[in-house]
Amino acid sequence: MRIEDICTHFGDDHGRYLGAAVPPIFQNSLFVDYDGKDQVTNADGDRYTYSRIANPTVEGAEAMIAALEGGETARCFSSGMGAVSAAMMKWVEKDCHVICVRHAYGPARNFLDWLGTKFGVRTSFVTGTDIEEMSACVSPQTRLIYLESPSTYVFSIQDLKAVAELAGRHGIRTVIDNTWATPVFQNPLSFGIDMVVHSCSKYLGGHSDIVGGVIIGRSADLRAMTETERAYLGNSMDPNTAWLLQRGLRTLHLRMDRHQENATRVASFLEQHPAVERVVYPGLPSYPQRELAQEQMRGASGVFSFSLRGDPQQTRAFIDRLTWFQKGPSWGGFESLIGGISLDDAGRRYTSFGSSGLRVSVGLENADTLIEDLDRSLAEVPL
Numbered sequence: 001m002r003i004e005d006i007c008t009h010f011g012d013d014h015g016r017y018l019g020a021a022v023p024p025i026f027q028n029s030l031f032v033d034y035d036g037k038d039q040v041t042n043a044d045g046d047r048y049t050y051s052r053i054a055n056p057t058v059e060g061a062e063a064m065i066a067a068l069e070g071g072e073t074a075r076c077f078s079s080g081m082g083a084v085s086a087a088m089m090k091w092v093e094k095d096c097h098v099i100c101v102r103h104a105y106g107p108a109r110n111f112l113d114w115l116g117t118k119f120g121v122r123t124s125f126v127t128g129t130d131i132e133e134m135s136a137c138v139s140p141q142t143r144l145i146y147l148e149s150p151s152t153y154v155f156s157i158q159d160l161k162a163v164a165e166l167a168g169r170h171g172i173r174t175v176i177d178n179t180w181a182t183p184v185f186q187n188p189l190s191f192g193i194d195m196v197v198h199s200c201s202k203y204l205g206g207h208s209d210i211v212g213g214v215i216i217g218r219s220a221d222l223r224a225m226t227e228t229e230r231a232y233l234g235n236s237m238d239p240n241t242a243w244l245l246q247r248g249l250r251t252l253h254l255r256m257d258r259h260q261e262n263a264t265r266v267a268s269f270l271e272q273h274p275a276v277e278r279v280v281y282p283g284l285p286s287y288p289q290r291e292l293a294q295e296q297m298r299g300a301s302g303v304f305s306f307s308l309r310g311d312p313q314q315t316r317a318f319i320d321r322l323t324w325f326q327k328g329p330s331w332g333g334f335e336s337l338i339g340g341i342s343l344d345d346a347g348r349r350y351t352s353f354g355s356s357g358l359r360v361s362v363g364l365e366n367a368d369t370l371i372e373d374l375d376r377s378l379a380e381v382p383l
Contacts, residue, residue: 080199083213164192202332259302331361
C-alpha cells in the first residue's frame with residue numbers, strides 16, 4: 001500500500017465494527033469472558049484481558065504506524081520518553097556500553113546518564129557524522145547505538161546504512177528517533193536499523209492535543225516488550241489517546257507536505273536576509289549533508305534552526321515582536337513555534353549556534369503570513 005492509502009484506510013474492518021467508518025474507542029480497563037461466543041484475540045493471538053497489556057483501539061494505531069514505517073509490529077507508550085526509555089532498556093544491561101549521538105534529544109541523553117549512575121551503563125557521545133569516530137568507540141561491552149537523524153537543534157544526519165553495517169559486524173543493536181522525518185520522509189528499518197521510536201506528540205498526532213510514543217521493529221522483540229518494559233513500567237498508551245493518534249495519522253501525509261512546503265519557503269527567506277547569520281535545514285540546497293539527506297530521506301519536515309547576527313538581548317526582542325510564531329517547548333503541531341537553543345537540558349551549549357540560535361517549527365499557516373511576520377520583527381529590531 002502507498003503512504004496515502006495506509007493513512008486513509010489501513011486497518012479498516014467495517015464488519016467488525018457494525019459498519020462504522022471510524023473504529024470506536026474501547027475505553028475500558030478489562031475484558032471479561034462470555035459464554036457461547038468465540039473469544040476475540042489481539043494482534044499476538046491472545047485473548048484480550050486488560051488494557052495495560054492490549055487494547056483494540058491502541059492496536060489499531062500500532063498497526064497503522066507499523067505499516068507506515070515498514071515494520072512488522074509497533075507498540076504505543078504513554079509518552080515519547082516512555083518509548084525511548086523502553087527501547088534503550090530492551091538492549092542495555094548492567095555495566096554495558098552505549099554509543100549515542102551527542103545532539104540527541106536531551107532527556108534521552110539524560111536517561112543514559114541516569115542508567116550510568118544506577119547500573120553502571122557507560123555512554124560514549126559522538127557527533128554521528130563520522131562513522132570512523134563511532135567505530136573507534138565500539139568495545140566488547142557495547143550493546144546499543146542510539147541515533148537521532150536529523151539530530152536535535154543542529155540537524156546533522158547519520159549514515160544509517162553505514163551505522164547498521166557497523167553494528168551488524170559487532171552484534172550491536174541500533175535504535176533511532178525518527179520523530180523529525182516521520183515515516184512519510186524516512187524509513188530507517190529499510191537501512192537495517194533494528195528499532196524506530198517516535199514521539200507521537202509531534203507530527204504523528206499533529207494537533208498538539210496528545211502525549212504519546214511508539215516503537216516499531218521486529219515482532220519477536222516487541223512482543224516480548226509487551227510483558228516486560230511496557231507492562232512492568234505501566235506506560236501503555238490509553239485508548240482515548242490512541243484514537244486521537246489514529247485520527248491524526250489519517251492526514252499525516254497531507255500535513256507533512258504542507259509543513260515541508262512552508263518550511264522551505266521560510267528557511268529560504270531567512271537564508272537570504274542580511275540579519276540572519278546561518279540557517280540549517282535539510283530541505284535547503286545549502287545543507288552541508290545534502291547528498292546523504294537525499295539518499296536516505298524523501299523530504300524534510302517543518303523544524304529547523306537559524307541564528308541571528310545580534311546578541312541574546314536582540315534575539316529575545318526579535319522573538320517577543322513575533323505575532324504568528326508562539327513561544328513553546330514542543331513542535332510538530334499545526335501551529336508555528338519558536339524558541340532559543342543556546343543550552344540543552346543538561347546545560348551543554350550548542351556551540352555551533354552560539355548565543356543567538358533559534359529553533360523554529362513551521363506550522364500550517366499561510367507561508368506568506370509567516371514570512372511577513374518574520375520580516376516585520378527583523379526590521380523592528382536593529383541587528
